[in-house]
Amino acid sequence: MENNKFCCLWLPQVYSVDNEEQTGASLEFVVPRDLADGFVNNKRECYKFRFQKVFDQATKQEEIFEHIAKPVADSVLAGYNGTIFAYGQTGSGKTFTITGGAQRYNDRGIVPRTLSYLYERFSQDSNMVYTTNISYLEIYNEVGYDLLDSRHEASRLEDLPSVFPFFCISNEEEALNLLFLGDTNRMIAETPMNQASTRSHCIFTVHLCRREPGSATVRRSKLHLVDLAGSDRVSKTGLNGQLLTEAKYINLSLHYLEQVIIALSEKNRSHIPYRNSMLTSESISTCRFAQRVALIKNEAILNEELDPALLIARLKREVLSLKEELAMVTGEQRDDQLTVEEIQKLEEQVKAFLDDTDPDFTLSLGPDMRKIQYCILVKMLKKEKKRAQDAAAQLTSIPTDQRASTMPLLKEGSVDAASENHGGRAAQHMKRGTSKKPFLSMGKKEAFETFIRDHKDNLTIEDNKSLLKQRLGEHANSTQKEPGILLYLCMNLVLLISPVSYKSTIDHLKALRTEMEHLQLLLERAKIKIHKDFHQWAIATSTISSSSFPLTGDQQTDADILAFIRARTSSCCFGSRDARCNV
Ligand SMILES: Nc1ncnc2c1ncn2[C@@H]1O[C@H](COP(=O)(O)OP(=O)(O)OP(=O)(O)O)[C@@H](O)[C@H]1O
Numbered sequence: 001m002e003n004n005k006f007c008c009l010w011l012p013q014v015y016s017v018d019n020e021e022q023t024g025a026s027l028e029f030v031v032p033r034d035l036a037d038g039f040v041n042n043k044r045e046c047y048k049f050r051f052q053k054v055f056d057q058a059t060k061q062e063e064i065f066e067h068i069a070k071p072v073a074d075s076v077l078a079g080y081n082g083t084i085f086a087y088g089q090t091g092s093g094k095t096f097t098i099t100g101g102a103q104r105y106n107d108r109g110i111v112p113r114t115l116s117y118l119y120e121r122f123s124q125d126s127n128m129v130y131t132t133n134i135s136y137l138e139i140y141n142e143v144g145y146d147l148l149d150s151r152h153e154a155s156r157l158e159d160l161p162s163v164f165p166f167f168c169i170s171n172e173e174e175a176l177n178l179l180f181l182g183d184t185n186r187m188i189a190e191t192p193m194n195q196a197s198t199r200s201h202c203i204f205t206v207h208l209c210r211r212e213p214g215s216a217t218v219r220r221s222k223l224h225l226v227d228l229a230g231s232d233r234v235s236k237t238g239l240n241g242q243l244l245t246e247a248k249y250i251n252l253s254l255h256y257l258e259q260v261i262i263a264l265s266e267k268n269r270s271h272i273p274y275r276n277s278m279l280t281s282e283s284i285s286t287c288r289f290a291q292r293v294a295l296i297k298n299e300a301i302l303n304e305e306l307d308p309a310l311l312i313a314r315l316k317r318e319v320l321s322l323k324e325e326l327a328m329v330t331g332e333q334r335d336d337q338l339t340v341e342e343i344q345k346l347e348e349q350v351k352a353f354l355d356d357t358d359p360d361f362t363l364s365l366g367p368d369m370r371k372i373q374y375c376i377l378v379k380m381l382k383k384e385k386k387r388a389q390d391a392a393a394q395l396t397s398i399p400t401d402q403r404a405s406t407m408p409l410l411k412e413g414s415v416d417a418a419s420e421n422h423g424g425r426a427a428q429h430m431k432r433g434t435s436k437k438p439f440l441s442m443g444k445k446e447a448f449e450t451f452i453r454d455h456k457d458n459l460t461i462e463d464n465k466s467l468l469k470q471r472l473g474e475h476a477n478s479t480q481k482e483p484g485i486l487l488y489l490c491m492n493l494v495l496l497i498s499p500v501s502y503k504s505t506i507d508h509l510k511a512l513r514t515e516m517e518h519l520q521l522l523l524e525r526a527k528i529k530i531h532k533d534f535h536q537w538a539i540a541t542s543t544i545s546s547s548s549f550p551l552t553g554d555q556q557t558d559a560d561i562l563a564f565i566r567a568r569t570s571s572c573c574f575g576s577r578d579a580r581c582n583v
Helices: 061-078 094-098 110-124 172-184 241-265 283-295 308-330 340-355 369-396 404-410 415-420 425-434 444-453 458-481 483-491 499-540 558-568
Strands: 004-010 016-018 025-030 046-051 081-087 129-140 143-146 154-156 167-169 188-191 194-198 201-211 217-227 304-306
Touching: 046 283, 061 081, 061 110, 061 201, 061 217, 081 094, 094 110, 094 217, 110 172, 110 201, 110 217, 129 172, 129 241, 167 172, 172 201, 241 283, 304 308, 340 369, 444 458, 458 499
Parallel strands: 004 081, 081 217
Antiparallel strands: 016 025, 025 046, 129 143, 129 167, 129 201, 143 154, 188 194, 201 217, 217 304
């Protein structure tokens, strides 16, 4: 019982209460002198006791919990041990107060209410990790029993293990189930004063462990909720047989308790006599007992300790970190490679870092150059990702009609955001490919290439291109086969070639040239259309500025297009050996 906060419930029978006193409450008994004792009778008639508070029969269970149990539970939550025990005559209501009545929900006693309160507090305090265990011990005729053990085997008190077995509990319901299980195992008998008298002392203990996540410091505390067996006055209640034996044991053990209480309430007592003689009185004796309990000024100690396993792990981490710091400061090169676990951990750190949208979130690797080097590339990636995100955010914040004018700012890295706003097939294509991994630094050229890949005219262009190349090859072959033609073509001399051969070659070359020009025209038309489509899409999605496309809607005649082709293909000379298609 060392380091406990005590709270004693005294359950009175005949009394007068004054709860109005400023310093607390008082309870007074007036016992008339028995005239049968003779005229000279110095027996005391009036007994007055002072308490912090006295509760009468009308007091509700909830009030008892609020005034008695809640403050003790709060202390236990803070890391101090606490004990609440009910002491009193048989039938005075100890079990009702501690466990509760079975009739109504409101009759539930201190134990279920305290469990409920503790679990409510756990759920409110997300900064701490709480674990609870429960034990339920019965002491009957000086023999101890584990009420939660289905075998219910007896042990002598001396033989009870110093660490009593307890059950790990994860919620209120489990705790209540254990309480009910234990209650059904209790020793109950009918006595002259109580039909269902509990003939034993029962100690319901909540073992609490509290720690901050990751911290090696733990606070362990215990809350004992004790329902003592009723103190019977053997001579007056006429007990015999088994009940008498029980009463003797009960009184003996209650006396142990009283002796301990007296010793604890006296200052400078070096020895606490846990076992001595018997306690036999009733109400007035109970009051004396309760008042002694109130005198106890125990020094409550915070039960804080370091979890050895966590402490060792923390110290190991510290040693490693210090070694790394030392190596960094002294310039010592670590030539050992990062282990697979270290690399895996680094990758996890890097992933968390990249996934975090907060730009201020840092990647802390410690003073290990190997780790820093491993992650340098990742930092660059993060920077790039941030740049793209900023551009996208800037774009979405600008109204659509204003986007073209802000284009220069958004040319690079904005394709992903731009494609979000584009409803066409090309945009869908881009979105499919880029919605998860944004295009980084993707310029206009790259955007255009992506765009035409999905354009319906692209296939025609590719076909025409290869046809054109084929014709160019034929053209070159023809000129190579006939040197005269080459001469003609270069110097405009025909006399060196036989007329038949010359004519068929010239006809063939002319046909080729016409076909090539036609193909070139088709190609350029398709290209211009693609350019225009891309242009429109790019303007709409702010990928490029409007000045980069020369032809307007009016300039679409064949002559315009041909002029455009000529300008674009000034190095191309049909009929020349060096002719190349500038597609
Ligand atoms: N405040 C109360 N309101 C209603 N009923 C009560 C109250 N206190 C006690 N009782 C009833 O009185 C009877 C005796 O109470 P209880 O068994 O709690 O006494 P006890 O002090 O534990 O006795 P024992 O020492 O013999 O075990 C029970 O039937 C209980 O329901």
